[in-house]
Amino acid sequence: MKKLKFLLTLAALVLFLAACGSEDDGASEENGSAGEGGGDGETYTVGIDTTYPPFEFEDSNGDYKGIDVDLITAIADSQGFEITLEPMDFGGIIPALQAGQLDVAIAGMSITDERKEVVDFSDPYFEAGLTLVAQQENNDIEALEDLDGKTVVVKSGTTGAKFAQDNQDEYGFEVTVLEDSPSMFQEVSNGNADVLIEDYPVIAYAIAESNLDLKIVGDRLNGDNYGIAVLKGENADLLEKINAGLQELKDSGEYDEILNTYISE
Template sequence: MRKFSLFSLFLVLVLALAACGSDDTDATETSGEGGDSNVYTVGVDTTYPPFEFQEDGELVGIDIDLINAIAEDQGFEIDIQSMDFSGIIPAMQAGELDIGMGGMSITEERKETVDFSDPYFESGLTLVTAAGNSDISSIDDMEGKTIVVKNGTTGAKFAADNQDEYGYEIVQVNDSTAMFQEVGNGSADALIEDYPVIAYAIEKSSLDLQISGDKLNGDNYGMSVLKGENDELLKKINDGLASLKESGKYDEILNKYLGE
């Protein structure tokens, strides 16, 4: 009986140690697989120069340089996904994106769905017509005419909110290129676009367009995360942005695309 008891005790100890070793291994493996990978997915509209666009097969622009510099400063990695601007917030809601960019204006309506970073660019909407058009000098001249806008933008919202007052028709498209073409080929009389975007496009390309009148409003761009879901990431973005401004890197990026 004594020998059997000692052997049984030894066997129990061996099994217990084996079980402990197995638990430790499982815990280590689970932590490795389920831990924070430190890679964040960023959604952008790549037809939005100077903020994001393709150049010689490479994705470049103010937003691209900024988020890359912020990621480097804060020690995380990014995976950039290209999509229509109107799909960025829905993709965040679906859990497909961590960060939304693309010259996204900070608005009260969007704040119902996303949390914005500190502003990183002061913008504003402007009316754009075909070059040489002397019939339209401001939005007051748009009665009975057609405005083309890009889906999901503040320009589209401004056009809808003010349609009754100014009496124009609205055409919606999915990207900036199509919007520019609508005015360039005469299918629409004017478009509404963010001032820095259209000013850059007119200067850098062969667009036969002109800015008509003063800015329609003023707004700020921000980077966004899903509302109430990612405070830690939002802090990283804000801390990185502040660091870039302090170091001069922020001004360097803007000057690269907009000039001194």
Template sequence: MKKYSFLLLLLTLVLIVAACVQQGSESGEGEGGSEEETNSGNGADDGVYTVGIDTTYPPFEFQVGGEYQGIDVELIKAIAENQGFEIQFRPMDFVGIIPALEEGELDLAIAGMSITEERQKVLDFSDPYFDAGLALVTKKDNTEIASLDDLDGKVIAVKSGTTGSKFIGENQEKYGYRVAYFDDSPSMFLDVASGYSQAMVEDYPVIAYAITSRNLDLKAVEERLSGEQYGIAVPKGEHGELLEQINQGLQELKDDGTYKGIVEKYIKN
């Protein structure tokens, strides 16, 4: 009887150990499968790239009736079609676009972004697609401000995170103005038109379009404070093949006249 009980106990222990080994093996397979699923979640892997845009930036990016329009929007759509990849837009404030690229939340961005040495430290840029520059803007009936030299003691508005913001910050001590920062261009336009800020700095093609299309009570008093070029950005050291496609597509659109047609649709020479 004791011998039978001992054999029964031994058999029970063997079954328990076998069950534990089986459970451990299945658990290990599950962890491996889960990791593989996580790593395959990048949208770029299936040819769909997430594009960061700032829809408060006409004529380059804006929204009408729920649809995205503008030079940047049409240009990146045309490049994607030319090169055979798909895109999905993700609108956000301009100030958030570079961090989103660095964090991998965006695959690329086209947002009237000037190519600068500082930005090239954390981003890779396409070939330039637009020659821009900063303009000094005042209310239309302002007769006191004709240049940066007239800004001592005045309040100047600028959009956060832009090259205009950098320019204003670097020259504040020289010209003696105060600075009001804004997250979007329309709020900045309204602030100057209402007289709260006496002037602002904005990319020239943007303010020229806004004044013409929206009949704003503003005027550009000094054009081309700086010479800048816009580029399409991708995270530093990533998406090299995509960047090559963008450059090739951009060049082909310039060669066949598509690029010129897009620009002239929004900016009249």
């Protein structure tokens, strides 16, 4: 009888230990799954230029807004990664990519052959184009041919700056380079420069929203397309996700909704 009780007790103990082991294993598997799920979303640092509305700007609450900000946020949500926005001067964005301080750049950056030597671009996401901008009262300038002896102000590191420098000898104007768009607008408004060269949607938005004493003159100087950039030869998987997310936004209509939030056709 004692032997039977001993065997029954031993059997119960074995079953108890087995049950505990199963619960522990289940808990371990559950915790492991949660850990793997938490690690799925990489976090990437994204360079932006917050002096560039309607594509990037800082609102009165200190929040970053604009077409570029909304686009990259929506792409990240679509593709399951996280982003940290890093504001900086436009001219420092590509060097920051090269230095490994940024993973991505979205800053109204035109796709050019020169930039393609150091970065890989996404599919184009916006058609822009450069334009001349003068004071409202200035009726003497309508085209590049009117710039002989004039001063043209541009922003450092932009396609506008390159366009001006490439064409200054042919059209006989001087070039002044500044670090941000507001300073450039002020330089023309104050009469310290005759015209500026800026991306059409940016200056059209600035004039409409800020009542600047400026006007767009003549036809667009070119037809630039904006792209999202990563360092050349790096982050190919990330670039693939960016393109996939961008296409999803276009297919769903969210891309148009974002543009319409900031630009009225």
